[in-house]
Amino acid sequence: MSVHDFTVETNDGKQQSLSAYKGKALLIVNTASECGYTPQYKGLEALYQQYKSRGFEILAFPSNDFGGQEPGSNAEIKKFCELKYKTTFPLFAKVAVKGDGASPLYKYLQGLPKNGGEVKWNFNKFLVNAKGEVVAHLESGAEPTSDAVKKQVEAVLPSK
Numbered sequence: 001m002s003v004h005d006f007t008v009e010t011n012d013g014k015q016q017s018l019s020a021y022k023g024k025a026l027l028i029v030n031t032a033s034e035c036g037y038t039p040q041y042k043g044l045e046a047l048y049q050q051y052k053s054r055g056f057e058i059l060a061f062p063s064n065d066f067g068g069q070e071p072g073s074n075a076e077i078k079k080f081c082e083l084k085y086k087t088t089f090p091l092f093a094k095v096a097v098k099g100d101g102a103s104p105l106y107k108y109l110q111g112l113p114k115n116g117g118e119v120k121w122n123f124n125k126f127l128v129n130a131k132g133e134v135v136a137h138l139e140s141g142a143e144p145t146s147d148a149v150k151k152q153v154e155a156v157l158p159s160k
Contacts, residue, residue, distance in 0.1 A: 002132030003028070006105045008061075009093035011074045015094070018105075018132070024055045025156040026128040027144075030097045030119055031060045031067035033080050037123040041085035043144035047153065048089040055130065055158040058089035061106075063097045070094060081147050095147065097124075109134060125149075127154040 003026065004019045006097070032038060048058045062077045064070040072080065074093050081087040095103040097119045102110070109126050110118055115134045116126075125138040136152055143149065 001108070003105070003108075003128050003134065004132035006108065008034050008095075008103070008105055011078050011091045011093055013074070013093065018059075019095070021057055021059075022132065023130050023158055024057050025028075025130055025153065026047060026126075026155065027049075027056075027058045028105075028108070028126040028128060029058060029060050030063045030064065030065075030095075030122060031091075032122040033077060034069040035067070037121070037124040038069075040144055041081060041087055042091060044060050044089065047144040051153055051157065052089075056153060060087075060089060060091045061097070061103075062091070062094040063122070064094065065096055065098050077093060083103055095130075099122060101124060103153050109137075127152055127156060130158045 004022050006013050007017045010016050044058050053122055062070045081091055095106065097106040110116055112134055115137050117137045121140045123140045125142060126134050127136040129135050133158055
């Protein structure tokens with residue numbers, strides 16, 4: 001099983017198979033609009049712009065699970081991200097990432113024995129290689145534009 005085996009809901013309510021991202025490196029992030037880490041949207045967009053032409057995608061999944069910091073509707077979240085942070089990477093429908101109600105994708109990510117692990121707050125990041133395998137789990141404080149994160153992203157970019 002891999003990340004590519006899941007189907008998720010887009011921000012506008014359509015079903016999207018993650019198999020559409022086969023052959024691309026992914027950074028899967030649970031986001032929130034009212035969090036101390038919310039300014040990471042800017043860094044995520046910069047990272048996306050730097051690497052998207054090399055087969056890299058960021059998949060953002062808003063969640064209200066931590067501190068009620070994502071209270072908006074899907075439309076409100078999209079508008080906030082696009083206006084305040086000029087985001088262009090894929091933003092999906094709001095999901096639960098913890099507990100019994102967690103989305104199947106997040107249950108899978110957190111249940112992986114290697115590179116998985118509990119999502120403890122907003123802006124946790126799972127780095128996925130082109131085969132759909134999770135290769136790293138980065139905590140909230142990992143700045144998207146840091147050299148450490150860029151080095152990890154570069155290591156999983158598809159071959160040229």
